[in-house]
Amino acid sequence: MFRGLREPRRAGLSLSARASASVLAAFIAACLSITIADAQDSRPWKATRSDGSAVNRLAVEINQATVGIVSGNLNGTYLSIAYDLSAVLDDGNKFRVLPIIGKGGGQNIRDVRLLKGVDLGITQSVLLPYFQKTGELGNLDGKLVYIAKLFNEEMHLIVRAESGISSIEQLAGKKVNFSDIGSGTQLSTIEIFNRLGIKAEEVNMGQADAFEALKKGEIAASILIAGKPPGSISKLKASDGFRILPVAYAKPLQADFLPAVLTHDDYPNLIEPGRSVDTVAVGCVLFAYNWPKDTDRYDRLEKFVNVFFPRLAEFQKPPRHPKWRETNLAATLPGWTRFEPAEKWLQQHRPPTVVAERGQFEDFLSARGPAASRSAAVNPDERERLFQEFLKWKQARERR
Numbered sequence: 001m002f003r004g005l006r007e008p009r010r011a012g013l014s015l016s017a018r019a020s021a022s023v024l025a026a027f028i029a030a031c032l033s034i035t036i037a038d039a040q041d042s043r044p045w046k047a048t049r050s051d052g053s054a055v056n057r058l059a060v061e062i063n064q065a066t067v068g069i070v071s072g073n074l075n076g077t078y079l080s081i082a083y084d085l086s087a088v089l090d091d092g093n094k095f096r097v098l099p100i101i102g103k104g105g106g107q108n109i110r111d112v113r114l115l116k117g118v119d120l121g122i123t124q125s126v127l128l129p130y131f132q133k134t135g136e137l138g139n140l141d142g143k144l145v146y147i148a149k150l151f152n153e154e155m156h157l158i159v160r161a162e163s164g165i166s167s168i169e170q171l172a173g174k175k176v177n178f179s180d181i182g183s184g185t186q187l188s189t190i191e192i193f194n195r196l197g198i199k200a201e202e203v204n205m206g207q208a209d210a211f212e213a214l215k216k217g218e219i220a221a222s223i224l225i226a227g228k229p230p231g232s233i234s235k236l237k238a239s240d241g242f243r244i245l246p247v248a249y250a251k252p253l254q255a256d257f258l259p260a261v262l263t264h265d266d267y268p269n270l271i272e273p274g275r276s277v278d279t280v281a282v283g284c285v286l287f288a289y290n291w292p293k294d295t296d297r298y299d300r301l302e303k304f305v306n307v308f309f310p311r312l313a314e315f316q317k318p319p320r321h322p323k324w325r326e327t328n329l330a331a332t333l334p335g336w337t338r339f340e341p342a343e344k345w346l347q348q349h350r351p352p353t354v355v356a357e358r359g360q361f362e363d364f365l366s367a368r369g370p371a372a373s374r375s376a377a378v379n380p381d382e383r384e385r386l387f388q389e390f391l392k393w394k395q396a397r398e399r400r
Contacts, residue, residue: 105123
């Protein structure tokens with residue numbers, strides 16, 4: 001095959017020339033061997049059946065028992081949630097959750113749809129309709145399914161107190177940080193500003209850079225949509241001139257967003273005792289690619305559901321992230337289809353959160369009047385909205 005490379009030697013070339021030819025031949029041979037090795041990869045993690053090797057058997061066992069979940073960055077809520085899943089559910093080689101640092105909700109949808117090795121992701125409920133509308137990822141009908149709604153992510157709108165800005169509408173025409181490109185914050189903020197008819201000048205940077213830009217007056221505001229309290233916001237102080245701006249629950253937002261409140265307990269360095277800041281929130285979704293039945297990936301996701309769902313109560317205790325207390329496995333998401341084994345599990349079991357809090361929730365509904373109980377009984381979306389109000393009421397009582 002390399003006969004032509006041996007011709008220079010017969011032609012009486014110098015030793016250095018012959019050496020160069022030999023190096024070239026060796027390089028080509030190495031490249032060919034790599035190509036052949038890739039085509040016939042026999043590394044343990046590529047094995048699909050046991051060949052008698054203990055390492056190969058272990059590789060098959062580990063891969064069949066591991067699910068990868070793409071989350072968010074170090075300062076966000078998603079990575080904490082993914083870590084909690086790993087900490088609670090890992091059971092040696094029998095089952096393992098592998099957290100993956102991600103770019104946020106928008107990129108997570110791309111990764112679950114396209115990236116090898118990613119089984120699960122965390123995103124915002126309004127982003128699936130966004131990608132369906134743009135067509136960036138092709139036809140998504142039936143391609144992505146949700147496992148469960150996890151909690152709500154609150155919108156944090158940070159400005160400088162000295163700026164004189166007192167409403168989101170005053171950001172029109174000003175530079176506003178919508179966070180990193182492809183993040184859930186960016187895409188959801190675009191949706192919010194579009195619905196409110198606010199035309200701001202979008203800039204994109206991480207929160208740490210944005211806060212420095214705020215100090216210098218280079219931007220008017222920075223936005224982060226994340227489950228409270230995210231680390232980046234918790235570090236801010238009112239004494240340094242930062243302020244959380246309220247966001248009204250305006251009618252254009254009510255179809256897909258929820259009302260929310262930020263309190264002194266959430267941000268003791270930003271909000272004075274006894275005061276609160278109204279804002280809006282969006283649902284956080286644990287989702288997956290909709291693999292065909294009788295495939296290894298489908299089986300792994302089914303195993304995840306059967307391991308995760310019965311142990312939800314363990315996630316709602318310290319030291320797990322406080323946002324787990326909002327998780328209602330039975331909550332439905334308009335526009336999404338639930339993963340079939342998850343739906344089957346819910347039909348066969350009463351979710352632990354509903355068992356523990358059913359009496360309190362029913363009392364809450366009764367206090368709202370007969371109309372609230374009737375509406376919750378016939379309308380799953382309205383029941384979910386009332387359940388989120390119940391959680392806020394319950395948390396307020398626990399703080400007393």
